[in-house]
Structure formats: C-alpha cells, structure tokens
Amino acid sequence: MTPALLPDAKRDVTDLHLPLDRAAGRLSAQIAAGFRAAVRSGRLTAGTRLPSSRDLARDMDVSRGVVVAAYEQLTAEGFLVARRGDGTRIAPLARPDDPGPLPAPESGASPNSFPCAGADDAHSYDLSPGNPDLSGFPRDRWLAAARSALRTLPHDAFTYPDPAGVPALRAELAGYLCRVRAAHADPGRVVIMSGVAHGLSALVGLLKADGYTTLAVEDPTSVRQLPMLAAGGVRMARVPVDREGLIVEELARTGARAVLVTPAHQYPTGVVLSPARRAQLIAWARAVDGVVIEDDYDAEFRYDREPVGCLQGVDPDRVVLLGSVSKSLAPALRLGWAVAPPALAERLRVHRGHTDLGAPVLEQHALAEFLRGGAYDRHLRTMRRRYRARRDALADAIRAHVPGAVVQGVSAGIHLYVELPRGCDEDRVVEAAARAGVSVAGARPMRSPARADAAAPALVLGYARLGEARLVKAAELLGQAIVHGARG
Ligand SMILES: Cc1ncc(COP(=O)(O)O)c(C=O)c1O
Numbered sequence: 096m097t098p099a100l101l102p103d104a105k106r107d108v109t110d111l112h113l114p115l116d117r118a119a120g121r122l123s124a125q126i127a128a129g130f131r132a133a134v135r136s137g138r139l140t141a142g143t144r145l146p147s148s149r150d151l152a153r154d155m156d157v158s159r160g161v162v163v164a165a166y167e168q169l170t171a172e173g174f175l176v177a178r179r180g181d182g183t184r185i186a187p188l189a190r191p192d193d194p195g196p197l198p199a200p201e202s203g204a205s206p207n208s209f210p211c212a213g214a215d216d217a218h219s220y221d222l223s224p225g226n227p228d229l230s231g232f233p234r235d236r237w238l239a240a241a242r243s244a245l246r247t248l249p250h251d252a253f254t255y256p257d258p259a260g261v262p263a264l265r266a267e268l269a270g271y272l273c274r275v276r277a278a279h280a281d282p283g284r285v286v287i288m289s290g291v292a293h294g295l296s297a298l299v300g301l302l303k304a305d306g307y308t309t310l311a312v313e314d315p316t317s318v319r320q321l322p323m324l325a326a327g328g329v330r331m332a333r334v335p336v337d338r339e340g341l342i343v344e345e346l347a348r349t350g351a352r353a354v355l356v357t358p359a360h361q362y363p364t365g366v367v368l369s370p371a372r373r374a375q376l377i378a379w380a381r382a383v384d385g386v387v388i389e390d391d392y393d394a395e396f397r398y399d400r401e402p403v404g405c406l407q408g409v410d411p412d413r414v415v416l417l418g419s420v421s422k423s424l425a426p427a428l429r430l431g432w433a434v435a436p437p438a439l440a441e442r443l444r445v446h447r448g449h450t451d452l453g454a455p456v457l458e459q460h461a462l463a464e465f466l467r468g469g470a471y472d473r474h475l476r477t478m479r480r481r482y483r484a485r486r487d488a489l490a491d492a493i494r495a496h497v498p499g500a501v502v503q504g505v506s507a508g509i510h511l512y513v514e515l516p517r518g519c520d521e522d523r524v525v526e527a528a529a530r531a532g533v534s535v536a537g538a539r540p541m542r543s544p545a546r547a548d549a550a551a552p553a554l555v556l557g558y559a560r561l562g563e564a565r566l567v568k569a570a571e572l573l574g575q576a577i578v579h580g581a582r583g
Contacts, residue, residue, distance in 0.1 A: 111139070115155060122157050123164035124401060130169055131277055131408065134185060143185045145175070164401075172277060172404040173373035188377045188409060220533045220569035224363070224510040224557035225319075231478055232425045236470040237461060244460035256456045258447035259440070260287025260432075264463040268432055271466055272416070276394060277404025279411035280434045286443040287454045290431040291390055292323055294417040295355070297446050298388060298433065299327035302353050307386060311346050311354035315541035315550075317362050320355075329353075333543040336361055340368035343375035352385040358406050360393035363541055363555045365504020365512045367403055376406070380413040391418040393508035395475050398483040402507070412436050420462065422509060423475060430454065430462055482509055488563035489556065492570030497577060509559040512538070514551045519577060521552035527576035533569050 113129035115122060133139040145151070148166055152159040166183055169175040177183045252261075259265065265282040272278035272285075288294040299310060310324060314333035324331055332349035335342050341356050356376070358368035368376070380387050389406050397403075407416035411434075419431030433443055447453055465471050489511055490502045499516035515524060521537040528535050538553035554573075558566055 113155065115157075123161045123168065126155070126157075126162065126165035127168045127401075127404075128274075128277070130165070131174060131404070134174060135279070139185050141185050141187045144181075145183045145185070147182065168401050168403070170370050171367070173370055173377065173406070173409050174404075176370070176374075186374060188374050220561060220565060220572065222556040222558065222561070222569055223534045223536055224555045226557060226560060227422050227425065227509055228478065228481065228559045229425060230560070231474075231481065233470065233474045236474065237424075237465065240464035240468065240470060241457065241461040243464050244457060248460060252456060252460070256453040256459070257444075258451075258453040259444035260285065260454060261456060261459045261463065264459045264466075267463045267466040269434075271471070272405075272418070272432075272434060276391065276402075276416075276418075277408040278416055278434055279408050280416075283437050284411070284434050284440050286433045286435065286440050286447070287459060288417075288419075288431045288433050288443075288447075289429040289454060290419045290421055290426070291392075291417045292320065292431075293429075294419075294431055294433040294443075295320065295388065295390070296323050296327055297443055297450075298415060298417075298435075299324060299329050301439070301442055301446065302386060303327065303329055307351075307353040309349065309351040309353070310388075311349050311351040313341055313356060313361065314543045314546055315363055315538055316355075318540050324355075333546070335546060336364055336366065338366055339372050340366050341372060341376065343372055343379055346376075347379055347383075352383045353388065354380075354385070355388045355390060356406075357390045357392040359391055359402060360397075360505070360508045362390075362392050363510065363512050363538055363553075365508060365510070367505050367507075368406070373406060373409065377410050377413065380410065385413065387414040389414050389416045391416055393422060394418070395423045396479055396482055396509060397505070397507040398479065398486065399506040407434055415439065423471075423478070428458060428462075430458060482559060484563055485558045485561065485566055486511065489558045489566040489570060492567040493556075493573075496570045496574035498574065500577075503553075509557060511556045511558060513554045513556060515553060515577070517551060519552045521554070524552070524554065524577055527579075528573050531572040531576045533572050533576070535573070 111133060113126055115125055119125065130139065146154070148159050148162040152162045155162070166175060166177070170177055173186055173188060175183050176186045262282060264287060265285040269280040269282050269285050272280045288297065309330045309332050311332045311334050312324065314335050332351045334346045334349060334354070340358065340361055346354055356368065358373065360367060376387060379385065387406060391405055394402050394405065405416055407414040416434040417431065420428050421431070433440070435443060486506065493500050493502055493511070493513055497513070501514045503512045503514055515521065521539050525535055525537045536555045538555055539547050542550060561569065
C-alpha cells in the first residue's frame with residue numbers, strides 16, 4: 096500500500112491517504128474507491144477542492160490518465176463537480192456516512208463447456224430484447240457452486256430461511272455491490288427478492304401504505320413493469336427522458352414523491368443519467384422527502400469505460416437499489432436483491448415473511464458460493480467480451496445497411512436503441528422485419544400515449560443471443576425490409 100500525501104501548500108485540500116495496491120491493477124478504480132471512502136467517512140467534505148490531476152498523479156506516482164479516469168468516474172457518479180477555472184471539488188450532495196467494504200478478488204476466465212441446444216433456425220433472427228445469451232449460462236460452474244453448497248450445508252439449513260435471505264448471500268452481495276457498484280451496502284440493508292420485478296412490487300406496496308400514492312416512471316420505459324405497477328395500485332406519472340436521462344424538472348412538476356429510474360443504462364433509450372441530473376435528482380428527493388427506486392439495469396455491462404457507480408451510494412437514505420442476476424446470469428434463477436435503508440429493509444423482510452416465507456435456500460447458497468469463489472466475476476468478464484463484440488457488429492451493420500438509422504445510447508447492455516428516419520412507420524417496420532424473419536420490438540409501446548407521436552420512430556434490438564455473422568445478416572434483412580416494405 097502506498098499512501099499519497101498531497102501538498103500542504105494547498106489550503107483547501109485535506110491530506111489524502113488513498114490506498115493503492117499496484118499488484119491489484121485497475122489503479123483508477125482504486126483511486127476512485129479511495130475517494131468515495133474518504134467522502135463517506137467524512138474525511139473529505141462537500142466543497143473541498145481536490146488537487147489537479149497532474150499534481151495528484153505526481154504525488155501518487157501514477158500516470159495522469161489514471162487520475163483523470165478516476166476523476167471522470169467520480170464526476171459521472173455525482174461525487175465530484177468540475178468547473179472551468181475552479182478545479183475539481185467534492186460535490187455539494189456528497190455526504191459522510193459509514194465506509195463500505197472494498198477490495199476485490201481477481202481471477203481468470205474459463206470457457207463454458209456446456210453449450211445449450213436449440214439455437215434459432217438458420218432463417219430466423221430473434222432480436223427481441225429482454226434476454227441475455229442463455230447459451231452462456233455457466234452450467235458447470237453453477238453446478239460446482241450448488242454441489243459445494245449441498246455438501247457443506249448442515250441439516251438445519253433446510254428449514255424455512257430468514258425471509259430477508261440467507262446471511263451468507265446477503266454478506267456476499269453487500270461486498271460485491273460495494274466493490275463493483277460503489278453501493279453503500281451491508282448485510283442489514285440487503286433483502287433477497289425474486290428479481291427486480293418482485294422488489295419493485297413489494298416496495299410499491301410499502302410506499303403506498305406510507306402515502307406515496309403516485310410513482311413517477313420514465314417515459315419511455317420497460318412495458319413489462321407497467322402491469323406490475325398498476326397491480327400495486329399506485330398512480331403512474333410518466334416523466335420524459337432525453338439524452339441526459341430523466342428530466343428532473345419535469346419530475347418535479349408531477350407532484351410525485353417516489354420515482355423509478357434506470358440511471359446506469361436507461362431502458363430502452365440506452366442513455367446514462369448525467370452527473371448534473373444525478374445531482375438534481377438527489378436534491379429533488381431531499382426537497383420533497385422523496386424516495387428514488389434505482390433499477391440497476393444493465394450495470395454489469397459497460398464496454399467503453401467503468402460503469403458509473405450506483406446512485407444509492409450517493410444517498411443511501413433516499414435511494415433503494417434493486418438488482419438481479421436476470422441479465423448477468425439468467426432470468427430463470429429469479430434471484431435479485433433490494434438494498435434499502437435499515438428500517439425499510441426490515442419492512443421488506445417482514446413483507447416476505449408475510450407473503451412467501453423467503454427465497455429458495457439452495458439457490459441462494461449456490462449464488463453466495465458463486466460470488467465468493469470469483470465465478471461471478473469471471474462469468475461477467477467473459478460475457479462482457481462477447482456482448483461487446485456483438486454490439487459493435489450490430490451497430491456497424493445497422494449503420495451500413497439501414498439507411499438513415501441512428502444508433503443511440505452508450506456502449507453498454509444487451510440491447511440497441513435505433514432511431515429510424517422520421518418518415519418510417521414503426522409498426523410497419525416491425526411487421527416487415529418479421530416477414531423477413533427478423534423479430535424486433537418497436538419503441539412506441541414503451542412510450543406513454545401522450546408522447547408516442549412526438550418521438551422519432553425507433554427499434555429496440557436485443558443482440559445478446561446471436562453471433563456476429565448472424566447479427567450482420569439480420570441488419571441486412573432489416574435494411575431491406577425498411578427500404579422495400581415500410582416507408583410511411
Ligand atoms: C428495465 C427492466 N428492469 C427490470 C426488469 C425485471 O427484471 P427481473 O428479472 O430482475 O425481475 C426488466 C425485465 O425485463 C426490465 O426490462
């Protein structure tokens with residue numbers, strides 16, 4: 096560990112002791128983690144000016160690019176603000192809190208030796224969004240984790256579980272989410288849920304009982320969630336999304352005090368909530384005594400840089416983080432989590448106790464083992480490489496073969512949001528593509544009726560399940576379908 100001392104001459108810079116383990120790699124991530132911990136512990140307070148990237152790089156004996164990357168990451172997360180002429184400071188919304196656990200095991204990848212049968216037939220191309228590459232499920236490693244759990248669990252483990260989840264999994268997840276998502280998590284805040292959907296339904300019920308009768312929802316959004324929210328009996332207020340994510344000024348106009356957002360990778364537009372909007376959103380939540388439900392959608396899959404840390408890490412008292420393994424492993428597992436302030440986590444635990452007595456124990460232990468042994472990290476690294484190649488291939492092919500189409504969103508996730516030329520009729524494109532053997536989803540059903548006509552027609556293309564060559568062929572067919580069959 097090499098402590099870095101900043102020059103005393105800079106009056107408004109506290110001495111920083113940023114731990115750096117050169118053998119562990121990812122120096123910019125380590126520096127970012129050090130800053131977050133310093134903010135949370137209260138060592139660095141809002142408004143504190145940081146040294147220039149050049150000075151800090153010199154002090155820490157790292158290249159300037161490493162510090163620039165760490166500063167950019169923290170700025171994107173809302174921990175830092177950078178202004179021309181004023182340098183970089185700790186953001187006004189950054190608050191001290193308890194430090195979370197950090198460091199990370201690193202391990203190498205191994206191939207999946209259990210490919211799944213039942214691939215698409217040669218003439219159909221399923222680009223409907225919503226699924227990861229199901230053939231990539233790490234069957235061998237999952238089996239090993241499940242076997243290990245079965246071998247080692249005592250008989251008593253086969254009774255009804257703690258409805259909040261087995262302690263081993265809650266502890267592993269807390270560590271993982273602190274390390275990888277910059278969350279503020281400890282086992283007492285983590286409640287195991289059957290996916291984000293379950294977490295959302297449960298939360299909406301609890302919040303409604305507390306008087307949060309309106310839930311603001313992004314526009315466009317995932318259509319799958321709308322019936323769940325409607326079933327929860329809350330009124331929905333749709334809030335438009337632009338290139339910076341949710342428009343917080345519009346949110347404020349709805350009168351809602353609870354909002355559901357996808358900050359890491361908005362579904363379906365693929366934009367990331369900008370640093371300014373993150374700050375606005377937290378400020379809004381504090382001003383209205385509100386709650387932010389953060390659907391950490393696609394956070395595992397960012398290809399061009401480190402993923403932006405979760406919003407929950409910025410204000411753990413106002414933000415409830417929801418996540419699952421549905422996209423990272425498989426939706427079939429139905430395993431997810433909520434990270435909530437302790438009192439709300441306890442209410443979620445009681446809710447599970449009163450509704451279904453908890454999640455399946457063996458699967459929870461298998462996932463705990465999967466995380467503990469580094470298999471989850473390895474799997475994610477493998478899938479990231481695979482998805483990145485697929486995304487690049489499809490995006491390039493769309494540009495080459497679909498005239499006038501514009502690929503939107505950042506390099507992340509398992510779907511592409513493709514805006515079509517204004518003259519296109521989205522429904523006819525979807526139909527013409529289907530006739531050509533390509534299943535795609537239109538974005539129109541994901542928008543509120545009020546905004547359906549204002550936005551450009553668009554397609555949402557899931558690319559996780561097809562290899563590059565088939566994606567290129569699908570884009571060619573899509574281009575032909577648009578040119579010959581679907582001009583409005
Ligand atoms: C944006 C978004 N969040 C969450 C979910 C639900 O995920 P889970 O399988 O974790 O319930 C979906 C489902 O497709 C989704 O589209």
